[in-house]
Amino acid sequence: LxxxxxxxxxxxxxxxxxxxxxxxVSREPIIREYDHEVQGNTILKPLAGAQADAPQDGSVVDIDGSDKCMAMACAILPEWGKTDPYAMGTGTVDECVRQLILVGSNPDKIGLLDNFCMGNPEDPAELGRLVECVKAIAKAADAYNAPFISGKDSFYNYFETEDGPINVPVTFLCSGFGVVENPDHVIxxxxxxxxxxxxxxxxxxxxxxxxxxxxxxxxxxxxxxxxxxxxxxxxxxxxxxxxxxxxxxxxxxxxxxxxxxxxxxxxxxxxxxxxxxxxxxxxxxxxxxxxxxxxxxxxxxxxxxxxxxxxxxxxxxxxxxxxxxxxxxxxxxxxxxxxxxxxxxxxxxxxxxxxxxxxxxxxxx
Missing domain, CATH: 3.90.650.10 (PurM-like C-terminal domain)
Known part of the structure; x- marks a missing residue:
């Protein structure tokens, strides 16, 4: 043990x-601020269940003119990056891919997007954390055969204090989408x-x-x-x-x-x-x-x-x-x-x- x-x-x-x-906790107040019912094509909503308020692993949208659907999911693990940015990278990709498959996505038809938020990249320690995370997500993408097709970066999220600079923890958000072959696979x-x-x-x-x-x-x-x-x-x-x-x-x-x-x-x-x-x-x-x-x-x-x-x-x-x-x-x-x-x-x-x-x-x- x-x-x-x-x-x-x-x-x-x-x-x-x-x-x-x-x-x-539930993100319902945030979810309700946005219209996730546009065109009435949402098969699996962010909140579902008998009372339409229980959390789901992702959402699924019907595609007009197709017998297939599109799934969307995201994952973020900011606490992990404080001590092990490499583990944060692989763990976040893993969670996103897992959620997509759970809502019905074909494991062989998944695409990913990255979004980084970090402090001062001119600080060698901060840049090193980012490099470790990028190494991890590249390895994960290969393992899951899921390409990163786009993304966004937000750097210089830090401020100076009398005790020195404070950087936000290096954080990686992984978003993804997948192809659902049959609506019956959405449970x-x-x-x-x-x-x-x-x-x-x-x-x-x-x-x-x-x-x-x-x-x-x-x-x-x-x-x-x-x-x-x-x-x-x-x-x-x-x-x-x-x-x-x-x-x-x-x-x-x-x-x-x-x-x-x-x-x-x-x-x-x-x-x-x-x-x-x-x-x-x-x-x-x-x-x-x-x-x-x-x-x-x-x-x-x-x-x-x-x-x-x-x-x-x-x-x-x-x-x-x-x-x-x-x-x-x-x-x-x-x-x-x-x-x-x-x-x-x-x-x-x-x-x-x-x-x-x-x-x-x-x-x-």
Whole structure:
């Protein structure tokens, strides 16, 4: 087992703190300022689910005169760049590509755009961080066979103080679009029914560096998640095959906030609650604290809702890849998680979590 000691005495409170953080909360006030319904072609909206307010991994737009659709997604991980700009580069591209595939994009038909925001490029340290990030995104683009077709840069975001210059952290926004071959491949991130099974694909490691949990709980010196883009691409292609075979009810990427946030967001549709068994979460090196499987932001992971009738077929489709049934959808609208020996380490009311998430930006609008 690896990793440093982590706060794990009140993980209910920890989830509430993370769920209400600015990096996690709903962007609904911002989304509603813009018209994402132009021409009435939006198939998957930024917010969907039973009450049209649950987060999705991207959006999908119908294309007039075509039997195909276009998907759009974006990703940004500014905290990672403070300590590991290379990991920020690969992780951000990975998240964007993963989200595009989750909303139905063909993995072989994806294009990317970069947007950099940084301080003074004449500062060797700042320029070095940018160079490391660019090296990373170039490698990721090759691994995903996804070209960068355009982008934008914003430099000199810094100011002088009596104590010296202050630069914004080198930050990379990755936007992307993909071709959806069939509208039937668009399923969304909201839970569809009770008593379905939840599968986690991808490895979860003690990589708490740059995470929302680490920042909100004062955890320092954690390892920033490292990304094997080539391995993740093979995993995504296997998932895409399962998706296009009709084996997936819904799915959501595990990114900012970790598994606990992902599970809660899927349940915001109002269809039911979630029960998780953390001992089933796939891992290579293990962990010491249940906070890791709940809040780690390891890349390349997806939480997938599967009908029990198709569980065997889904497992066959994911054979050879890290994949395990880690829970189920319950009628009781709570998010619970057990760890070693069946100890319950998390038990939160979904409605309360949704309120924290939904109202995060309301005071500012």
């Amino acid at each position: 690896t990793g440093q000691p982590l706060p794990d005495k009140d993980l209910n409170k920890s989830l509430e703190t993370v769920m209400g953080d600015f990096a996690i 969304g991130s909201s839970l569809r029914r009770n008593n379905s099974l939840l599968y986690l694909i991808g490895h979860t490691e003690d990589e708490m560096g740059g995470s929302v949990f680490a920042r909100t709980h004062g955890v320092e010196d954690g390892k920033v998640p490292q990304t094997d883009c080539a391995a993740n691409m093979e995993l995504y292609k296997a998932y895409y095959s399962a998706l296009t075979s009709g084996l997936v009810l819904s799915a959501h990427d595990i990114s900012e906030g970790g598994l606990a946030v992902t599970a809660a967001e899927m349940a915001f549709s109002g269809k039911g609650g979630v029960r998780l068994d953390l001992t089933k979460v796939p891992t290579v090196n293990g962990w010491k604290s249940p906070a890791v499987p709940l809040f780690s932001e390891s890349t390349g992971r997806i939480l997938v809702e599967v009908d029990p009738e198709f569980a065997a077929d889904f497992e066959t489709a994911m054979d050879g890849f890290p994949c395990a049934c880690i829970g189920s959808v319950t009628e009781e609208k709570r998010l619970t998680a057990t760890c070693c020996g069946g100890e319950k380490v998390l038990d939160c009311d979904i409605a309360n979590l949704k309120k924290l998430w939904k109202d995060g930006l309301t005071p500012y609008y």
